[in-house]
Amino acid sequence: METAELIWQNGEFVAWEDAKTHVLTHGLHYGTGVFEGVRCYETERGPAVFRHADHLDRLAKSAELYYFELPYSTEELAAATRELIRRNGLASCYIRPLAYRGYGDLGLYATDAPIDVIVAAFPWGVYLGEEGQKHGIRATVSSWRAISGDSLIPHAKAAGQYLNSILAKTEAQKAGYEEAILLDQHGHVSEGSGENVFVVRDGVLATPGHSNAILDGITRASVVQIAGDLGYKVEERNIARAELYLADEVFLTGTAAELVPVREIDDHAIGEPGEITRVIQAKLDDALHGRAEEYLEWLDFVEAPAEADRPSKVSS
Numbered sequence: 528m529e530t531a532e533l534i535w536q537n538g539e540f541v542a543w544e545d546a547k548t549h550v551l552t553h554g555l556h557y558g559t560g561v562f563e564g565v566r567c568y569e570t571e572r573g574p575a576v577f578r579h580a581d582h583l584d585r586l587a588k589s590a591e592l593y594y595f596e597l598p599y600s601t602e603e604l605a606a607a608t609r610e611l612i613r614r615n616g617l618a619s620c621y622i623r624p625l626a627y628r629g630y631g632d633l634g635l636y637a638t639d640a641p642i643d644v645i646v647a648a649f650p651w652g653v654y655l656g657e658e659g660q661k662h663g664i665r666a667t668v669s670s671w672r673a674i675s676g677d678s679l680i681p682h683a684k685a686a687g688q689y690l691n692s693i694l695a696k697t698e699a700q701k702a703g704y705e706e707a708i709l710l711d712q713h714g715h716v717s718e719g720s721g722e723n724v725f726v727v728r729d730g731v732l733a734t735p736g737h738s739n740a741i742l743d744g745i746t747r748a749s750v751v752q753i754a755g756d757l758g759y760k761v762e763e764r765n766i767a768r769a770e771l772y773l774a775d776e777v778f779l780t781g782t783a784a785e786l787v788p789v790r791e792i793d794d795h796a797i798g799e800p801g802e803i804t805r806v807i808q809a810k811l812d813d814a815l816h817g818r819a820e821e822y823l824e825w826l827d828f829v830e831a832p833a834e835a836d837r838p839s840k841v842s843s
């Protein structure tokens with residue numbers, strides 16, 4: 528992986544290679560951590576973090592769902608992250624905040640182990656590759672079902688829960704596909720191993736809803752907003768497996784992946800990225816890079832803009 532100079536660890540900026548933890552860290556043993564994936568993009572007004580407050584808000588909710596008390600407020604974490612990006616001299620980056628139960632106690636009710644918090648910011652290219660983003664990827668429906676709300680909490684972005692995603696992704700890769708799409712416990716489409724999913728048929732978009740074991744994706748929410756603003760109809764509903772194969776267009780959304788078209792699923796051809804996918808992808812890209820005035824409020828600029836240069840006063 529590409530590295531950066533500094534990592535923020537429990538309130539301090541430490542050298543990348545010194546950001547360490549004890550081998551008896553609770554989270555290493557039981558997956559007791561909650562995290563986020565956030566991106567910062569280069570814009571005309573310097574680096575800007577996309578939907579920063581929404582990501583940190585989700586981190587706080589994931590923590591609460593697992594009864595973690597976060598020792599820092601979301602405002603403190605946001606300020607630390609902006610400072611980290613400045614100190615690392617990054618124009619654009621992937622940001623990984625993580626809060627985990629640390630060293631001090633093992634066992635399943637380890638209240639003596641502290642909640643440690645780190646934020647890392649480092650360069651990371653688009654997750655499924657630039658080629659995939661342009662021409663689409665090949666996906667397969669996983670033999671693994673998505674974790675259900677009966678046993679874990681799909682709404683939480685929790686470390687241990689990703690063993691499910693890792694099984695699905697590994698199975699897909701070993702079979703020669705780039706990504707796995709998981710069904711929920713009832714056999715409805717849920718999501719990709721690290722992305723939400725959209726299908727387009729007869730000009731209408733559909734994406735699984737909150738009861739389909741999805742992570743409430745921030746890119747998904749952005750795409751729902753953008754699609755609506757562009758005049759497309761978007762449905763949140765149960766989606767049958769066959770609808771993936773019968774769709775005119777299918778795409779995945781996530782912070783690491785951004786918007787990735789799917790050109791083939793289980794050897795059923797979907798084809799090159801369709802028009803709706805391309806239009807929404809272009810608009811999302813404008814929003815991420817500060818080129819869409821209507822979505823400037825989604826950006827948290829790393830350098831506070833001068834009064835005369837506030838987003839609302841900038842013309843396109």
Ligand code: PPE
Pocket residue numbers: 563564565654692718719720721722723741742743744745746747780781782783784
């Ligand atoms: N579902 C899952 C399971 C998921 O992990 C992500 C993000 C999403 C949906 C999309 O959510 P959002 O990023 O808010 O649009 N996956 C993160 C981690 C991926 C990884 O490989 O690590 C990410 O994209 O940062």
